[in-house]
Amino acid sequence: MRMKGDRGSVLALVPAGFLVLMLLAAIAVDSAVTYLGQEQLHDALAAAANDAVTAGLDSPSFYGSGTIKLDPVQVGRAVCLSVLAQNDTALRQVHLWMYVHGDSVQVQGTAVIDGVFGRFIPGFAHRTVRASAEAVVTEGPLASTTGILSPAAAPPTPLDCFSG
Amino acid sequence: MLLFVVGTLMVANAWGVVDTKFAAVEAAKQATRTYVEAPSGAVAGTEAQLAADQALAGYGRDPRRAGFTLQSGSFDRCQRITIAVSYPAPLLELPFIGRIGTGEAVRADHSELVDPYRSGIPGTSSCA
Numbered sequence: 001m002r003m004k005g006d007r008g009s010v011l012a013l014v015p016a017g018f019l020v021l022m023l024l025a026a027i028a029v030d031s032a033v034t035y036l037g038q039e040q041l042h043d044a045l046a047a048a049a050n051d052a053v054t055a056g057l058d059s060p061s062f063y064g065s066g067t068i069k070l071d072p073v074q075v076g077r078a079v080c081l082s083v084l085a086q087n088d089t090a091l092r093q094v095h096l097w098m099y100v101h102g103d104s105v106q107v108q109g110t111a112v113i114d115g116v117f118g119r120f121i122p123g124f125a126h127r128t129v130r131a132s133a134e135a136v137v138t139e140g141p142l143a144s145t146t147g148i149l150s151p152a153a154a155p156p157t158p159l160d161c162f163s164g
Numbered sequence: 165m166l167l168f169v170v171g172t173l174m175v176a177n178a179w180g181v182v183d184t185k186f187a188a189v190e191a192a193k194q195a196t197r198t199y200v201e202a203p204s205g206a207v208a209g210t211e212a213q214l215a216a217d218q219a220l221a222g223y224g225r226d227p228r229r230a231g232f233t234l235q236s237g238s239f240d241r242c243q244r245i246t247i248a249v250s251y252p253a254p255l256l257e258l259p260f261i262g263r264i265g266t267g268e269a270v271r272a273d274h275s276e277l278v279d280p281y282r283s284g285i286p287g288t289s290s291c292a
Binding site for chain 2: 018021022025026028029032033036039040043047050051054055057059062063078081082085086087116117
């Protein structure tokens with residue numbers, strides 16, 4: 001049953017409903033963009049850890065005595081070169097940290113992603129994403145059951161890849 | 165009503181671009197990984213292209229419409245391989261209807277090193 005005083009209220013409700021739908025659609029797109037950014041950051045870190053764990057090996061030790069020894073300076077350089085080579089323009093204010101722990105390299109990072117529609121709404125313009133990746137150097141094919149890697153004991157080393 | 169129609173078209177276009185970017189990012193990553201892990205330089209390019217095609221097909225895209233470029237590097241120890249994959253985004257992507265029209269091309273790059281200590285390549289590592 002419709003009250004006499006309700007007549008005409010649909011004129012206000014329909015545009016309001018459309019606006020809510022548009023807002024939800026915009027949130028869906030921005031969430032997808034954020035997820036894409038996080039995936040790109042993770043891909044960049046995985047490539048960096050994978051590159052660093054071999055490019056960061058101490059070459060004289062490996063060829064001389066067959067010893068696997070990671071050089072933290074070489075590892076840091078390899079991580080920076082790898083992340084810079086990805087050319088991910090969607091990732092801003094990238095901050096990186098690395099752990100070198102025995103024969104493994106762990107790289108962690110954060111980045112800021114700009115929203116597509118969120119930039120028009122104060123407070124929703126950017127979102128920060130974080131990711132991490134770890135690589136272990138082994139000789140020969142990696143066994144399928146490697147288990148969970150032990151957490152790094154040393155504090156992370158921040159990397160300054162983007163200055164200059 | 166005009167605002168609603170224009171807004172919906174903008175969202176549908178943005179969704180199409182984002183969805184295509186997901187496919188391109190995955191294709192570039194798989195192609196690069198396949199290239200650096202290939203058994204020899206003779207097959208690296210072909211296998212990388214195949215990996216990109218399969219990744220795109222997995223996302224429901226037609227690999228024949230994709231652009232595949234080896235941006236830098238060659239199959240040698242410590243070489244940085246960068247592969248770019250581009251794919252034209254649809255003008256609109258709508259539920260139940262699918263992709264309509266062709267918009268701008270979306271591109272994704274991925275870069276990895278050929279393992280300096282891998283087997284199958286003559287010589288020794290020079291990058292580390």
